[in-house]
Amino acid sequence: DSGVTQTPKHLITATGQRVTLRCSPRSGDLSVYWYQQSLDQGLQFLIQYYNGEERAKGNILERFSAQQFPDLHSELNLSSLELGDSALYFCASSLRGTGLFSGELFFGEGSRLTVL
Amino acid sequence: GIQVEQSPPDLILQEGANSTLRCNFSDSVNNLQWFHQNPWGQLINLFYIPSGTKQNGRLSATTVATERYSLLYISSSQTTDSGVYFCAVKRVQGAQKLVFGQGTRLTINP
Numbered sequence: 452d453s454g455v456t457q458t459p460k461h462l463i464t465a466t467g468q469r470v471t472l473r474c475s476p477r478s479g480d481l482s483v484y485w486y487q488q489s490l491d492q493g494l495q496f497l498i499q500y501y502n503g504e505e506r507a508k509g510n511i512l513e514r515f516s517a518q519q520f521p522d523l524h525s526e527l528n529l530s531s532l533e534l535g536d537s538a539l540y541f542c543a544s545s546l547r548g549t550g551l552f553s554g555e556l557f558f559g560e561g562s563r564l565t566v567l
Numbered sequence: 568g569i570q571v572e573q574s575p576p577d578l579i580l581q582e583g584a585n586s587t588l589r590c591n592f593s594d595s596v597n598n599l600q601w602f603h604q605n606p607w608g609q610l611i612n613l614f615y616i617p618s619g620t621k622q623n624g625r626l627s628a629t630t631v632a633t634e635r636y637s638l639l640y641i642s643s644s645q646t647t648d649s650g651v652y653f654c655a656v657k658r659v660q661g662a663q664k665l666v667f668g669q670g671t672r673l674t675i676n677p
Binding site for chain 2: 494496499501507509545554556557
């Protein structure tokens with residue numbers, strides 16, 4: 452158990468719909484990262500938050516948005532879903548998120564999204 | 568951005584065999600992690616090893632940062648070692664994100 456909690460574990464929805472994925476980081480970790488794993492793209496970085504502020508952005512679509520709340524949990528919102536958005540979405544956390552060393556990242560079990 | 572190449576892409580072995588997985592990266596890094604993704608999709612931390620050598624049971628890893636590669640050794644393989652092994656790195660300069668390689672798929676047959 453990494454200490455990172457993601458919900459829901461599985462989600463099936465239809466094209467055009469909107470979903471929210473939730474992540475609780477390890478106790479004491481200030482930084483949260485979101486990754487997408489699809490069959491053809493591998494593990495792709497989406498976005499990072501540190502202590503409530505966006506720190507880095509990767510290949511995140513405009514239809515996707517995220518935020519980190521004062522209690523440090525994070526949500527990833529996916530809207531106008533398309534078939535190609537079907538993937539495993541991971542959240543990770545680390546103690547730090549700024550400066551030279553981020554420290555070790557720990558991943559949750561992922562949320563498997565299927566868009567039909 | 569930084570390039571991360573893992574080899575071999577696929578590896579099939581009999582139980583009890585030893586294996587070496589390689590990760591090459593194209594820039595200086597200050598974070599390197601090895602993960603095992605099991606058949607259920609979970610990403611399990613194996614090593615946090617930006618440099619040096621570490622051992623944990625049947626697994627060990629070595630990172631030679633100056634030559635930009637890392638090796639993961641698995642000895643006396645068991646069927647539960649099957650899955651995909653990922654190397655991920657963070658550049659010294661730039662964002663805090665980890666960049667993943669494409670992975671090595673390891674299959675251990677009984």
